[in-house]
Amino acid sequence: MFRNRQSKLIFSLILIGVIAVAIYYNEASYRKVHNLVELEELKAGSTYYKKYNENGEVVEINIDASEHATRILANDVNYVVDNNELFEILSKYKGKKSKIKYSPYSGDDVVVKILLQTNHGFRQIMLGNFNIWYEPGDKRAYEIINGEELLNDILMLANDK
Secondary structure, three states: OOHHHHHHHHHHHHHHHHHHHHHHHHHHHHHOEEEOOOHHHHOOOEEEEEEEEOOOOEEEEEEEEOOOOEEEEEEEEEEEEHHHHHHHHHOOOEEEEOOOOOOOOOHHEEEEEEEEEEEEEEEEEEEEEOOOEEOOOOOOOHHHOOOHHHHHHHHHHHOOO
């Protein structure tokens, strides 16, 4: 394949350059800051979820959220909150792709869960011992910048209800 030493050197330098560029772009994707929500992408709708009772039996619960309300789970209590207030709070926060794998996690690690419907599917927000959001099917979570503040804002919103 290579007839002389100079060709091998040029090929090696090109290969090293390609690898360096791939590493740079991979690492750059973890530094990029993303909005937690894009207001124009959010949709409201009914929320269906399963919860287990103290006997370990599945209790199916369906809370109908209108176009004006979303269900959040805070400290194992369900709240239906005004979309405008919730979306205004969420729109202030950003996140970065995480290198940490959060699954599986203990239920005790999560204080607040919010499931949002967007134009592209669903977005799960989990706040507590870690503060992340992810979209089902995406292999990586996004760490929420100032997640403790967001947790406090959401708890204040829930406690106002």
